[in-house]
Amino acid sequence: MKAHKPISGYGVMYCYLTREFLLAFAVAFLFFFVIFFVNQLLLLAEDILTKSVPLGDVARLVLYSLPSIIALAFPFGALVGALLSVGRLSQDNEFLAIRAAGISLVRMFIPFAVLGLAFSSVSFVMNDYFLPVGTINFARLYRELLYSNPDLELESNSVTEYQDSIIVTGEVEGNRISNLVIVDRDGDTDRLILSRFARLRPETHGAGVISLELERVTTHEAQRTERLSYQYARSERMVYHILLGDITLAMHSPGPREMSSYDLAQEIMEKRRKLDAQRESHHESLRELERRAEQQRAERDRALERDDAAAQAEEAELVLQRTQRELERDRERTFFDRTLQLYKIEFHKKFAIPFACVAFVIFAFPVGIVGGRHGRSIGFGIGLFIAVLYWALILGGQTVGMEPPYVSPVLAMWFPNLLVGGIGVVLFAAVVRR
Numbered sequence: 001m002k003a004h005k006p007i008s009g010y011g012v013m014y015c016y017l018t019r020e021f022l023l024a025f026a027v028a029f030l031f032f033f034v035i036f037f038v039n040q041l042l043l044l045a046e047d048i049l050t051k052s053v054p055l056g057d058v059a060r061l062v063l064y065s066l067p068s069i070i071a072l073a074f075p076f077g078a079l080v081g082a083l084l085s086v087g088r089l090s091q092d093n094e095f096l097a098i099r100a101a102g103i104s105l106v107r108m109f110i111p112f113a114v115l116g117l118a119f120s121s122v123s124f125v126m127n128d129y130f131l132p133v134g135t136i137n138f139a140r141l142y143r144e145l146l147y148s149n150p151d152l153e154l155e156s157n158s159v160t161e162y163q164d165s166i167i168v169t170g171e172v173e174g175n176r177i178s179n180l181v182i183v184d185r186d187g188d189t190d191r192l193i194l195s196r197f198a199r200l201r202p203e204t205h206g207a208g209v210i211s212l213e214l215e216r217v218t219t220h221e222a223q224r225t226e227r228l229s230y231q232y233a234r235s236e237r238m239v240y241h242i243l244l245g246d247i248t249l250a251m252h253s254p255g256p257r258e259m260s261s262y263d264l265a266q267e268i269m270e271k272r273r274k275l276d277a278q279r280e281s282h283h284e285s286l287r288e289l290e291r292r293a294e295q296q297r298a299e300r301d302r303a304l305e306r307d308d309a310a311a312q313a314e315e316a317e318l319v320l321q322r323t324q325r326e327l328e329r330d331r332e333r334t335f336f337d338r339t340l341q342l343y344k345i346e347f348h349k350k351f352a353i354p355f356a357c358v359a360f361v362i363f364a365f366p367v368g369i370v371g372g373r374h375g376r377s378i379g380f381g382i383g384l385f386i387a388v389l390y391w392a393l394i395l396g397g398q399t400v401g402m403e404p405p406y407v408s409p410v411l412a413m414w415f416p417n418l419l420v421g422g423i424g425v426v427l428f429a430a431v432v433r434r
Helices: 009-049 055-064 066-091 094-100 105-148 244-250 261-305 310-332 338-352 356-374 376-402 409-433
Strands: 159-162 165-168 176-186 189-202 209-223 230-243
Touching (some): 009 105, 055 066, 066 094
Antiparallel strands (some): 159 165
């Protein structure tokens, strides 16, 4: 009979601490998941359900939105889970018993650190891969729903833009729209259409087309090139066609938040190349202005040396002054791409938020040891406070990074992690020395 190798004391301790942390993390993760789910997804589902969208399609839209919820729930779940588990162990004097067995706090921290890295990896994958995939599928399903439910885009008292048209709606009841205004641009022609009542009806003979049947219509048409020329007409009925292709194109493409880190890096390099090209062109323009100023200064000096060229010298001086003003203005000109700054912020945010799990665990371990003696509710309260503070710092970093004097995206996004992790390291060292 083959003998089993006994589990070492460290192995038993690691398994026990891992189980405690996982159980507490599961509770905390579900807590934050439900909060984010209610805050973001139920409102979306409610808006779509009011448009008679099938329940199955609503469930799919919600499913495609889950990656962003999960990606955020992991870091905050790790924070509160670590506080609760360490607090429970400290309150029951289990850490004291383990230390009495000769095991240091550093060794006891190992399973928490490993799980923190694992949670960071899962959160990053959700944010970097599944979030873009979910966004693409969400947009595709929404386009399909739009073909079968055109009224998804036309709401009461709203302004909707489709390519070259702007539609302003009044009250919408079913398929009936009151006080409809359409601003239509066609080349150099601006057309304003006002309708007392309108009905939205999908076209039966043309795929990808919906029609607005207008009643009591007033139209005003003018040419941009001829300001005093316009046409004015009234009619009882009119049919206005909208291509669903225009609506599809009008939908926003995935923004930097919904892109993968690889795609973001590619976009950043492309935008940086364009910005560098603009700066190089600007420097070449400055060099050309400097050469022109030198030539004009030489012409002025030559005219001043001639007694019969006073008028030419004065004119040369005026030309030189204009060139110098233009040169000073161009020297003060700076090139900064706010879009590039936004993409950099989102790139670092994709790494900073998932790997906050590690910073949170480093912070929660010593805080849980000290605060756990006063009850686990203290740890839970501290966790909620740090979660709110962290999110406020992230939002503040985004704001500061997008406003002059434009803080570095690395500092703007990683500062909350460095702050929480730094405090955790200091407290950890203090607890170990006790």
